[in-house]
Amino acid sequence: MVAQCADDLVVLRPEGMYCPPGDFFIDPWRPVERAVITHAHSDHARSGHRRYLAAAPAALVLKARLGGISLDTLAYGEPVTINGVTVSLHPAGHVLGSAQVRIAHGGQVWVASGDYKAGPGFAAEDATCEAFEPLRCDTFISESTFGLPVYRWKPQSAIAADINAWWAANAAAGRASVLMAYSFGKAQRILAMVDAGIGPIVCHGATENLNAAYRASGVALPATRMVSDGLDRADLRRALVLAPPSVQGSTWLKRFGDYADAFASGWMQLRGARRRNAVDRGFVLSDHADWPGLMRAIAATDAARVIVTHGQVPVMVRWLQAQGLEAQAFETEFAGETGAEAPDTAEPAKPAAADAAPIDETGVSPA
Amino acid sequence: MRRFARLYAELDAQTATNAKVAALRRYFAEAPPADAAWAVYFLAGGKPRQSVPTRLLRAAAQRRAGLPDWLFEESYQAVGDLAETIAHVLPQGAADDDTGLAAWIETRLAPLRGLADAEIEARLISYWDMLDWQGRFLLTKLIGGGFRVGVSRLLVLRALAEQAGLDPKLVALRAMGYTDARTPPTAQRFARLIAPGDGAGIDAGAPYPFFLAHPLADPGTLGDTAQWLVEWKYDGIRAQVVRRAGQTWIWSRGEELVTERFPEIVAAVRGLPDGSVLDGEILVWKEGDRPAPFALLQQRIGRKTLGRKILADAPVVFMAYDLLENEGRDIRAEAQHARRARLETLVAAHPAGGLRLSPLVEADNWAACAALRADSRRRGVEGLMLKEATSAYGTGRTRDTGTWWKWKIDPLSVDCVLIYAQAGHGRRASLYTDYTFAVWTGSGADRTLVPFAKAYSGLTDEEFRKVDAVIRKTTIEKFGPVRSVLPSLVFELGFEGIQQSPRHKSGIAVRFPRMLRLRTDKKVEEADTLERLRTLLAVSNTT
Ligand SMILES: [Zn+2]
Ligand SMILES: [Zn+2]
Numbered sequence: 012m013v014a015q016c017a018d019d020l021v022v023l024r025p026e027g028m029y030c031p032p033g034d035f036f037i038d039p040w041r042p043v044e045r046a047v048i049t050h051a052h053s054d055h056a057r058s059g060h061r062r063y064l065a066a067a068p069a070a071l072v073l074k075a076r077l078g079g080i081s082l083d084t085l086a087y088g089e090p091v092t093i094n095g096v097t098v099s100l101h102p103a104g105h106v107l108g109s110a111q112v113r114i115a116h117g118g119q120v121w122v123a124s125g126d127y128k129a130g131p132g133f134a135a136e137d138a139t140c141e142a143f144e145p146l147r148c149d150t151f152i153s154e155s156t157f158g159l160p161v162y163r164w165k166p167q168s169a170i171a172a173d174i175n176a177w178w179a180a181n182a183a184a185g186r187a188s189v190l191m192a193y194s195f196g197k198a199q200r201i202l203a204m205v206d207a208g209i210g211p212i213v214c215h216g217a218t219e220n221l222n223a224a225y226r227a228s229g230v231a232l233p234a235t236r237m238v239s240d241g242l243d244r245a246d247l248r249r250a251l252v253l254a255p256p257s258v259q260g261s262t263w264l265k266r267f268g269d270y271a272d273a274f275a276s277g278w279m280q281l282r283g284a285r286r287r288n289a290v291d292r293g294f295v296l297s298d299h300a301d302w303p304g305l306m307r308a309i310a311a312t313d314a315a316r317v318i319v320t321h322g323q324v325p326v327m328v329r330w331l332q333a334q335g336l337e338a339q340a341f342e343t344e345f346a347g348e349t350g351a352e353a354p355d356t357a358e359p360a361k362p363a364a365a366d367a368a369p370i371d372e373t374g375v376s377p378a
Numbered sequence: 379m380r381r382f383a384r385l386y387a388e389l390d391a392q393t394a395t396n397a398k399v400a401a402l403r404r405y406f407a408e409a410p411p412a413d414a415a416w417a418v419y420f421l422a423g424g425k426p427r428q429s430v431p432t433r434l435l436r437a438a439a440q441r442r443a444g445l446p447d448w449l450f451e452e453s454y455q456a457v458g459d460l461a462e463t464i465a466h467v468l469p470q471g472a473a474d475d476d477t478g479l480a481a482w483i484e485t486r487l488a489p490l491r492g493l494a495d496a497e498i499e500a501r502l503i504s505y506w507d508m509l510d511w512q513g514r515f516l517l518t519k520l521i522g523g524g525f526r527v528g529v530s531r532l533l534v535l536r537a538l539a540e541q542a543g544l545d546p547k548l549v550a551l552r553a554m555g556y557t558d559a560r561t562p563p564t565a566q567r568f569a570r571l572i573a574p575g576d577g578a579g580i581d582a583g584a585p586y587p588f589f590l591a592h593p594l595a596d597p598g599t600l601g602d603t604a605q606w607l608v609e610w611k612y613d614g615i616r617a618q619v620v621r622r623a624g625q626t627w628i629w630s631r632g633e634e635l636v637t638e639r640f641p642e643i644v645a646a647v648r649g650l651p652d653g654s655v656l657d658g659e660i661l662v663w664k665e666g667d668r669p670a671p672f673a674l675l676q677q678r679i680g681r682k683t684l685g686r687k688i689l690a691d692a693p694v695v696f697m698a699y700d701l702l703e704n705e706g707r708d709i710r711a712e713a714q715h716a717r718r719a720r721l722e723t724l725v726a727a728h729p730a731g732g733l734r735l736s737p738l739v740e741a742d743n744w745a746a747c748a749a750l751r752a753d754s755r756r757r758g759v760e761g762l763m764l765k766e767a768t769s770a771y772g773t774g775r776t777r778d779t780g781t782w783w784k785w786k787i788d789p790l791s792v793d794c795v796l797i798y799a800q801a802g803h804g805r806r807a808s809l810y811t812d813y814t815f816a817v818w819t820g821s822g823a824d825r826t827l828v829p830f831a832k833a834y835s836g837l838t839d840e841e842f843r844k845v846d847a848v849i850r851k852t853t854i855e856k857f858g859p860v861r862s863v864l865p866s867l868v869f870e871l872g873f874e875g876i877q878q879s880p881r882h883k884s885g886i887a888v889r890f891p892r893m894l895r896l897r898t899d900k901k902v903e904e905a906d907t908l909e910r911l912r913t914l915l916a917v918s919n920t921t
Contacts, residue, residue, distance in 0.1 A: 159449075159453050160445060160449065160453055161453045161457055161467055163466065280466070281456070281457055281458075281462070282390065282459070282462055284808075287808075291391075323452075326449065326452050329448070329449075
């Protein structure tokens with residue numbers, strides 16, 4: 012239930028989040044006239060809009076994904092006026108070119124986060140994009156993909172060490188290391204994290220497309236090869252293979268023989284999710300904020316009102332309300348973190364309802 | 379603790395048996411004997427009494443993490459495992475503890491029992507703060523009594539045997555009774571497990587590893603019936619009776635010492651000579667020619683103290699079917715028929731009401747066996763046991779020295795309707811896999827569904843996913859983790875026993891219910907009725 016006021020700077024429309032005075036949408040899911048795009052993930056950047064506005068570093072990845080769109084770009088922090096509304100884009104720390112949308116009008120400031128990650132002190136960890144910039148505002152529109160206190164990320168350096176050790180051990184045993192990760196963002200972050208001295212790095216075609224866009228955008232990535240480059244067997248056995256999760260169980264993997272496989276995703280935090288994905292290893296690596304990160308980001312905005320989009324919406328709303336904030340939800344069509352099976356557990360539970368469960372305890376349990 | 383936590387993590391993450399054995403061997407090679415003694419205890423299924431109630435564990439974790447009840451509950455629902463939830467929500471601590479497993483158990487965990495709540499909470503928090511994620515997870519599992527990891531007892535003992543350069547069967551024999559809660563594991567007991575040489579070195583009252591049967595679908599491939607000893611398959615508690623040094627020990631298959639719970643059996647075997655070990659089934663047997671339903675035995679086990687009334691209402695007998703030790707000699711390598719002959723002689727020489735000999739079922743061919751098996755329910759048994767006449771008494775589920783088959787009757791079944799669903803735990807925490815089923819009662823406008831059983835097994839992962847999707851679409855209401863759903867799915871539910879139960883709304887309780895299949899061909903209206911359950915009840919309990 013969103014209590015909308017006449018002077019709200021962002022409201023929900025069937026097409027998506029809409030700024031009435033500025034007459035533009037943010038990450039709309041239906042075709043619109045003017046779309047401000049927070050980042051190039053497919054649930055936020057869709058095709059079919061007349062005009063796009065995004066942060067300049069996102070230009071090449073957006074075009075790589077959406078082709079010939081009519082795109083205007085802004086440098087981070089550069090203001091533009093749209094129908095009398097001041098709009099600027101600021102780093103969200105999610106993927107290359109990801110932006111928070113800052114909207115100022117009539118004495119109010121609203122910020123829509125898109126997707127973001129926000130580590131301790133908002134320090135830069137991810138070498139492939141600029142770190143999250145906390146912005147003071149009256150209303151903050153936040154994602155909540157990992158909005159449960161069980162999600163706490165280790166520092167990137169620790170995950171990098173784990174991946175390197177896994178890769179090195181596999182290489183020593185003569186086995187390829189197949190690491191499944193979302194092909195845009197996560198894969199490039201991993202490339203920039205790992206120790207390329209351990210062995211050759213092979214990328215799936217879907218991943219390599221994005222690598223090219225990253226390199227053309229000026230992001231330094233280690234040398235990568237494709238299967239079509241004709242690696243010999245000895246090379247393949249020492250290789251780190253980066254591929255999208257869709258290759259799991261496909262014939263594409265056959266060429267790597269007896270390989271070790273792993274997933275890199277925030278969902279890997281839970282043992283249950285690791286088992287369901289049936290891989291040897293799960294690396295807990297996410298481009299979304301963990302619970303402390305969400306709290307850190309929200310606190311830094313100083314916003315009195317928070318609107319929660321995709322993820323653990325009811326949990327976050329209830330928690331923020333308990334913290335004395337005015338918290339609400341927007342029912343959006345964003346997907347959250349892809350790249351591994353996500354547990355669907357974002358469910359509101361009635362308080363103290365467990366004892367109301369109408370289960371008739373039946374059946375003698377096995378001895 | 380750090381070393382054992384790392385082993386636990388490796389076992390938890392690995393699926394390949396060889397990798398598990400390798401991890402276990404690494405651990406046994408490095409760990410001090412006192413720690414390894416406890417590790418074997420836990421890994422082989424030892425269950426110390428829960429030292430801290432779950433509610434206290436939760437309360438301490440919530441306090442340390444600063445979480446309200448509802449948010450902790452949400453987290454628990456997402457994770458599906460209490461110890462894992464706790465390990466995730468606790469803020470980072472110093473994680474600098476290097477104390478070994480044995481010292482943790484003996485000087486930190488054991489003394490928790492009986493302390494005041496506030497003191498337990500304070501200690502728990504200080505312990506968590508000393509440990510990293512893996513350590514916290516393991517500690518919470520150990521304290522909460524929910525320690526379980528994907529290795530079988532035999533695999534643990536095999537790894538230990540390989541590391542010690544011993545025959546796994548010898549180590550399995552020495553390990554009998556090792557996990558009994560009464561004798562704590564020590565470096566000495568561990569040393570006895572892996573001592574060089576082939577001495578059994580077992581405790582005075584230790585039983586032998588149980589030989590387990592394999593399920594059989596069709597005896598057609600077994601050849602001549604004459605090569606097989608055929609017996610009834612009883613539905614009781616599998617047990618070994620050990621007579622040594624003028625004393626009696628009774629061990630359940632879970633290697634729990636249950637001697638005091640069955641004074642009738644202790645009295646009945648008092649005359650057996652020292653150096654006798656019998657394998658058989660504990661059954662409640664009143665008068666008549668058939669045992670009482672398992673439920674009565676279950677009730678008796680549930681009692682803390684054995685009053686005169688329960689002894690009169692649920693008297694037990696020991697139905698002996700094998701002899702493992704005779705005149706102080708381990709005769710497990712002898713042929714089944716030879717052991718049987720010795721058993722018959724022994725029982726005949728020491729007649730006692732509470733000690734019976736499992737009768738052989740006489741049948742000339744498999745068709746005759748099948749006909750007798752069809753009569754199982756009336757006889758109060760679960761089907762037939764087929765034991766290879768030349769079979770030695772193996773260890774666990776071995777097949778190399780002959781086989782035991784259990785040829786069980788098909789379970790009872792009814793078609794019923796799914797009305798409530800709850801999320802599973804662990805691997806299935808994100809799916810609705812625990813279901814409550816109902817059958818019809820009343821007629822006309824008063825026709826309603828009455829719940830009668832819960833089940834959570836029998837479907838494939840694929841089927842569970844499908845049913846889960848339907849549940850989400852047909853939810854009427856949520857009560858915490860439970861959803862009530864619009865009745866739309868019919869399941870064939872199988873179970874192995876049925877009896878009256880005033881505690882249940884339906885007046886009926888079923889034993890070991892499990893889903894046999896989803897009846898997509900049936901409409902909800904066509905599901906079975908309470909009347910049919912009553913008929914099954916009457917049929918299955920006729921003497
Ligand atoms: Zn995204
Ligand atoms: Zn998103």
